[in-house]
Amino acid sequence: MSLSLGFEFLSYYNDVIAIASLSAIEKGIVVVCAAGNNWAYNSTQNGAPWITTVGAGTLDRTFTATMTLDNGISYFPESVYITDAPLYYGKDNARKTRCNGGALDHKEVAGKVVLCDNITETDVSSLRFQKLEVERAGGRGYAGIFMTNLSLLDPEDFSIPAVIVPIATGALIREYATQANTTRVKTLSFVYTKLGTKPSLQVAYFSSRGPDPITPGILKPDVIAPGVNVFAAIIPNKRYMEVNHYNLVTDYGLDSGTSMAAPHVAGMAALLKAAHREWSPAAI
Numbered sequence: 001m002s003l004s005l006g007f008e009f010l011s012y013y014n015d016v017i018a019i020a021s022l023s024a025i026e027k028g029i030v031v032v033c034a035a036g037n038n039w040a041y042n043s044t045q046n047g048a049p050w051i052t053t054v055g056a057g058t059l060d061r062t063f064t065a066t067m068t069l070d071n072g073i074s075y076f077p078e079s080v081y082i083t084d085a086p087l088y089y090g091k092d093n094a095r096k097t098r099c100n101g102g103a104l105d106h107k108e109v110a111g112k113v114v115l116c117d118n119i120t121e122t123d124v125s126s127l128r129f130q131k132l133e134v135e136r137a138g139g140r141g142y143a144g145i146f147m148t149n150l151s152l153l154d155p156e157d158f159s160i161p162a163v164i165v166p167i168a169t170g171a172l173i174r175e176y177a178t179q180a181n182t183t184r185v186k187t188l189s190f191v192y193t194k195l196g197t198k199p200s201l202q203v204a205y206f207s208s209r210g211p212d213p214i215t216p217g218i219l220k221p222d223v224i225a226p227g228v229n230v231f232a233a234i235i236p237n238k239r240y241m242e243v244n245h246y247n248l249v250t251d252y253g254l255d256s257g258t259s260m261a262a263p264h265v266a267g268m269a270a271l272l273k274a275a276h277r278e279w280s281p282a283a284i
Contacts, residue, residue, distance in 0.1 A: 002266035004034040004259030006045035009213050018048040025050050030273065030281040032266040034258035035221040036208035047212035047220040050281075052269070056207040056227025056261040060200040063193055063229070067145070067163055070184035071176055082143045082161045082188040088112040089177035099130040099144075104137035111142065113185045115177055118147040118167060127153060127164075135160050143188060145173060152205070155229065155254040156241035163188060204228050207258055227261030229254045 001024055003017065012018040021031040033046035035055045046053050069087070088109050090096025095103035099116035114137075116130040127148050134144040143161035147170030165173065177183050203209075204227055210220040232255045234240055239247040272284050 001029055001031045002033075002263045003031065003046070004257075004262055006034065006036050009045070011214060012048050015048070017046055018051070021048065021051050025281045028281065030266070030269040030284050032262050032269060034262040037206045037257050038208040039206050041209040042211060042213050042216070043208040044210045044212050044220040045208060047210070047214060047218060049215070049218055052223070052265060053221040054258060054262045054265045055209075055221035055224040056204040056256065056258045057201045057224035058204055058228045059226050060197045061193060061195055061229075062197045067165075067188050068186040069173065069176055070182070070186055071180065082113060082185065084187070085143065085185050086112040087115060087177055087183040087185050089115040089117075089174065089183070091178050098126070099133045101129060101133055104133055106137050109134070109137050109142065112138075113143045113145060113188070114138065115145045115170075115173060116147070117174065118170065127151060128157065131157065131160065131162065134162075143185075145170070147171075150205075154256060159241060159243050161188060204256065206256070207261075221258075223265060225261035225264040227258055228256045230256065230260040232260055 001021075003021075005017070007015065007017065010018075017033065021033070024031050030052065031050070032052045032054060035047075035053050036043065036045035037056070038045070044053060044055075090104070090108075093103070097117040099114065104114065114134045116134065118126065118130075127146055130146055131144060131153070134142060138144075138160065144163075146162060146164050147167045148164060149166055151164045153164070201224070203224055207224065207227065208221070210218075212218040212220040231252055234250050234253045234255070236249055236251050238249065240250050240253050241248050269284050273279065276283075
């Protein structure tokens with residue numbers, strides 16, 4: 001049994017999941033629960049000792065794109081499509097270079113790929129606001145290049161063509177944008193799914209950390225499983241994302257969370273149970 005839900009931190013005798021899962025295990029049913037997406041330490045949910053509590057981990061996989069500038073140099077960041085467009089960088093205005101809210105002028109950036117600066121490696125919260133500013137000012141045919149060493153954007157946040165590059169790579173693009181007389185992006189084209197990404201596997205940044213807040217002596221989560229950018233089934237009649245004021249739906253999409261990780265472990269438990277019918281939930 002796989003459960004991807006949780007409630008407030010309650011004593012086991014008041015926790016309906018803890019109570020119900022204990023009854024299930026007494027009947028020989030393995031219960032696997034998501035650990036929660038609370039980011040912090042001592043925030044694990046579903047931590048009763050008889051539950052297999054699953055955190056989320058990264059995969060050695062990224063979705064890459066090729067960006068080729070007019071100077072012939074190619075880069076490989078993370079997202080995608082546009083061809084032969086002017087590159088805009090507001091080099092004479094600090095607010096424009098950082099794509100601050102309200103700073104960009106539609107007349108200057110319409111139809112262009114906008115480069116947004118990020119002066120610190122840890123300033124990751126501004127990325128979403130930069131994306132919104134480019135989206136606000138750009139109009140049709142626009143795209144954005146954003147710099148960060150840690151992206152917290154989800155797949156559905158990419159409502160405009162966009163690439164995310166490491167700060168070191170962004171510095172090279174910025175150098176081109178400030179020194180060349182005419183700057184253009186020849187291509188932003190989707191390439192492939194890249195395997196062997198390092199470092200991996202790692203605990204996802206959002207995955208709840210232990211120890212268990214109810215019983216700190218219990219180390220939770222028990223395991224981690226793939227939970228970042230998992231290609232999963234999506235409710236087909238519910239909006240997945242919005243692009244240019246259109247609501248898009250899909251049967252499958254990329255999603256992240258311990259809710260993506262728990263079913264992996266439940267599936268493994270089912271395979272073990274099928275091969276070893278006599279094994280108890282504790283043995284599995």
